[in-house]
Amino acid sequence: MSITIEDISWERVFLRITYRSDSLASLKLYRVRTETFVPFVEIQDGDRVVATMNVTQGGGRHPLDDGEWIICQELTPQESSLSWVRENAPYLITLSRKRLWGQLKPAQRRRLRENGITYLEYDFSDDEIEAGIRRRPYATHGITYAPSVMEHLDSYSHVFRYVNGKYAMAASFLPGRDATDYFYVRLAIDFFVKNKKPQTRRFSLRQLEKRAFSLYYAVARRLLKPRGNTVLFLKENGEEPTENMAAVRDRMLERGMEREYPIIERYRNTFGSRQKLGSWIKDINAIAKSRFIFIDDYCPAFNFIEPDDDTILTQVWHAGVGFKSVGYARFGIQGSPDPYQSAHRRYDYALVGNSELREIYSEVFGIEEAALLATGMPRLDHFLDEEKRVTAENRLLAEYPWMSEGRVIVFAPTFRGKGQATAYYPYDLFIDYEALWKMCEETNSYFVFEMHHFIKERPEIPEEYSSRLKDLSDESLSDLLHVADVLITDYSSCFYDCLLLKKPVVFYVPDKIEYSATRGVQRSVDEMAPGLVCESSAELVSALASGQYATVAPDTSMIDRCMEGSGLAADRVIDAVLLGKDVPGVRLPCDHS
Structure with missing residues (x-):
């Protein structure tokens, strides 16, 4: 049941979502707090559907309740069974595990994490996992959003003022990622009272x-x-x-x-x-x-x-x-x-x-x-000092002799998540270890992971690929850039340092639209990136195999020329x-x- 949402609009109090589907699918809103669904009124024309909801009657004779409503599809009892999920939607098991993990006492979770156990390894029973799925029988993985919708998601929010402007209901569209890093959208309903002194807060x-x-x-x-x-x-x-x-x-x-x-x-x-x-x-x-x-x-x-x-x-x-x-x-x-x-x-x-x-x-x-x-x-x-470069190179080559035997590719992406406490990188979605290893073998290269210091989980490089794929996240990125032949990053500013060394940069952004919607970007990667932009793992591997990145010269206006060489x-x-x-x-x- 695949759904692609192509447009979101308002007409007075009516929220309209236009989508296309390859099957008899149906959109609903799901409120996690009360575990309730609210349906849309849907009119179908071929594979195109217009789903409409009056937000002042979303709760019957009253507006949609406050809180976050997930745009989703409702699972049938059969689709909520563990046997069906294992075969057709294993991601639901991960989501159920994450919810069950959240129900453990904080002290228990802390002890488990100290022992290297996360929600993925914890021994939840099959019955617990299935009960978790049945308790919240909704799915978002079959729903995708047109790029135009994702790029303008914040513009779809709407504020309804009432009682002479003393009160307001805000309907906001919020992007999010679930425990499997899948992009989804929530409709947040909030009610506000006019505050004459907005800098003050309630007692807490x-x-x-x-x-x-x-x-x-x-x-x-x-x-x-x-x-x-x-x-x-x-x-x-x-x-x-x-x-x-x-x-x-x-x-x-x-x-x-x-x-x-x-x-x-x-x-x-x-x-x-x-x-x-x-x-x-x-x-x-x-x-x-x-x-x-x-x-x-x-x-x-x-x-x-x-x-x-x-x-x-x-x-x-x-x-x-x-x-x-x-x-x-x-x-x-x-x-x-x-x-x-x-x-x-x-x-x-x-x-x-x-x-x-x-x-x-x-x-x-x-x-x-x-x-x-x-x-x-x-x-x-002292970044451009010859003495620093020689010192960094000699130390790294002595510790990692393989660096002198082939091309060194340094991968230094920024983190995903709201901040340090929730920082992560979706390795499973973005990194194809086997393809990278094959490329390195064929081109005599070494792929070096240098993950952001906020990211606690390091890449789990399979043993059979460890000859070419290396995790050096504890090393200094500044030093690694001196031995690198090419840098791969995404939305980070570390590319400036590499450009100062006059080395090529590749921008690997498979989640470009999702990242822009959930985290926000100040400048467009497509318009401003001083190097080759790759949006898929296959593109990245191909660019590294062919050396295509070397043909993209950065615009000198992008280089941070702030007297770095003056010391x-x-x-x-x-x-x-x-x-x-x-x-x-x-x-x-x-x-x-």
Whole structure:
């Protein structure tokens, strides 16, 4: 029962979905919370069907209930049986396992994960799995969406105001991916009351925690007080400094600044497990003692702490700019930051690679362009040094001798998921290990996985392919690029580094439309990618086998030319932020009109 949805539209309170089907299929909405279906009124003309629903009567004599309604097909009792599912729809078993896993106690799930057991390995009985399928007898895998629908999904949402605008019902179309990484769409129904002070929120435990931390910071600031010009390097999503942080810190030490500017360093991962109160207190104490604070990436402490006017908070974001939407560029998409209470709004300064990137990062961080310092990326200060290249190559070739025996292909995609806590990569859908191995054998190549550090699950390379396929995710990508002959990535900004080395890049984006709908992109891969774009595994393998990627020359306007070769980005940061100097080209020119 295959359905292709070709159009979504509204006519007053009527939602219309137009689709084509190769069989007698039927669309329905399913509300997970109450495990109920609501049908459409469908008119069929050949293989074309127009499905209509009055949203004010979706619940009989009242509107559709609030919550998320999945666009789906209803399974028959036979299609809900385990025997039928095993033969015709095994993905339903995976989905049932994921739901059953979610019903386990959090402490039990945590213990199982620590022992390397996930919902795929846990010993659920057949009866439990079948009961899970029968409890929620809906399917989305037979439903696909025309590219035009997916590209404009957010434009189909509708707000109905009533009672003189004091109330509103919002009908929003939300893209999603299930536990098998299949794309599906939900219709979210929400009811709102007009709020004269939108920055305020209802009382909650989280709000109470934020107020308590904010109060503690105010007290700690008075008691501890910064000792002169203390500098704090703080990271809350990893246990080591990022390359940008390390570059600024190391340059301070090289310039002998540590006496006049004492350095404090705190690096921990707040996303790995439940955090203890004492760890947060130590973070706040370090913040309270500091005059200058450098952070890299999202730092949750500043969601509830607003540094006082004597503190300068600088975001030293480690990347250039890729294609994926981050920060406020994702506003309105699941996982986007709060417009009033987000760490991004606290920055006094944020670093950008060059002046051309101010507009993009003003949107990302939700701050004015004047707060963006065009210093260049400190981590790239020595990236093009011959000494660094030789050191990186010698170390890698000594540890991995096979790198000198054939072409080295480095695969460095970004993660899927909302953020660090849910990051993953769909290997089963995107990676054909056998085809890659055959290509490597025929072309004397080595395919190196260098997965994003947020992705905990590494590629499970079959033993018979391990001679040519290698997982070096723990290695430095910067070092690997020095020995790479070609880089494969997707929506990440790591391609900038490769272009600086004048090496070719392939963009592997089999989920281009789905990713754009669920995560969001700031720039089109098709229009802006400085290299060959492949949308299927077969295309990728063919391009690597033929070397076709070498014929696609990148537009020089895409290369992040922010004085990387000058080796002075860290100095610009130090001079502009710590010493308050007006470094040429770093700050936005003042308007003297």
